[in-house]
Amino acid sequence: MGRKISFDYDRALDAATLLFWKNGYAETALRDLLEAMEIGEGSFYNTLKSKKNLYLLCLQRYQEKELHARVHALASAPTAALGIRAFFGRILDRLDNPNSPSRLCMFAAMAEEEVLAEPDLRKRAEKGLDDVRTLFLARLTHDRDEGVLAPSLNPPVVAAVITTYLQGLWRMALVGYDRGGFEQQIETFLSGMGL
Numbered sequence: 001m002g003r004k005i006s007f008d009y010d011r012a013l014d015a016a017t018l019l020f021w022k023n024g025y026a027e028t029a030l031r032d033l034l035e036a037m038e039i040g041e042g043s044f045y046n047t048l049k050s051k052k053n054l055y056l057l058c059l060q061r062y063q064e065k066e067l068h069a070r071v072h073a074l075a076s077a078p079t080a081a082l083g084i085r086a087f088f089g090r091i092l093d094r095l096d097n098p099n100s101p102s103r104l105c106m107f108a109a110m111a112e113e114e115v116l117a118e119p120d121l122r123k124r125a126e127k128g129l130d131d132v133r134t135l136f137l138a139r140l141t142h143d144r145d146e147g148v149l150a151p152s153l154n155p156p157v158v159a160a161v162i163t164t165y166l167q168g169l170w171r172m173a174l175v176g177y178d179r180g181g182f183e184q185q186i187e188t189f190l191s192g193m194g195l
Helices: 009-023 030-037 041-046 049-074 080-096 119-145 155-175 179-192
Strands: none
Touching: 009 030, 009 049, 030 041, 030 049, 041 049, 049 080, 049 179, 080 119, 080 179, 119 155, 155 179
16 A cells, blocks of 8 residues: 655645746756655655656646647647647747746757756657657648648658757747747748748
């Protein structure tokens, strides 16, 4: 029989997610996690096992809470072109939010040496990128096959390029962010891709 959890698990996981999102994996110390989660070291290790395991749980939480709106925007639009624009619109909405812990997506933040050096974390980073690319690929392939997009459009290549651009957008937002400028860039980029 497992031990009974002696703390508010959901609240603790939300607090840890915000801390990882704000500071990144490498810069988030266990001591800071324990303080934010309001739990002791014993409870932490008995329930969550390790910082890495907690980080993976927090990434899942982030995906469920933050990425859902982006995925819905992409999937529910009548065309791939509109869906991809709506997807980027949701990202800009997040960047506009002054209460965001960071201008960087938690998955985009995984592209750092300390994270990628850990095989389990590298695998999760690769899966996150592949999941996004696959979403774009499915929408693009459907529209090309239905004749909405040009038959010459290469969905795997276009999906990969959009995924790469997305990672760069997050990084550039760290340097400086102006929604109007980003909207112009996104429109020029997508139009140039045949969308």
